[in-house]
Amino acid sequence: MASEYISSDMVEVSEFPHLAVKYNVQGVPATIVNEKHSLVGAQPEMDVVRMALKAIGK
């Protein structure tokens, strides 16, 4: 909501096991950023933002 560039999905991965395989999800919650970078566990908001910046090369 705070950024027009960010979209956010909540994925109930047990209903979509192919996504768990695709993103190599070993534990939940796991946050996948732009289909590649991943963060495991519940993360502080700032860490998610930094990961988002890293994903776009900043």
Next chain:
Amino acid sequence: MEMGVLKDRDKKTLTKVFGELTGQVKLVMFTQEVECEYCQLTREMVEEIAALSDKLSVEVHDFVQDASKAKEFGVDIIPAVVVMGDRDYGIRFYGIPAGYEFNTLIETILDVSRGEHGLPQSVVDELAKVDQPVHLQVMITPT
């Protein structure tokens, strides 16, 4: 006798919570004609939630027949629920929002309605540096 997905007690609590809604929220739900088990439960859930406040509405689409609508919303798996306020904030729930995720859905509805994200200013400042699309997918399991 209780009918539906939500318990009467939950409906009572939610009705109270939804008193805090300000702006309209639309839940755009994607399912299909022959519904998967979780598609049906999710549809019933969002319909029951929306019935609790006149600030809430539901729009149900068939994922197959309304393929162009699904594409417009970027929905490629079902059940899917888009939580929209005065605009589409890019928030999607895939799979049934049960257990802890039910709370997340309700909080999201409240935030979207009020147009408030509740993030501290330091995070908002950092977010301002994001100038290209970023897609976050939070993988969770029902608890």
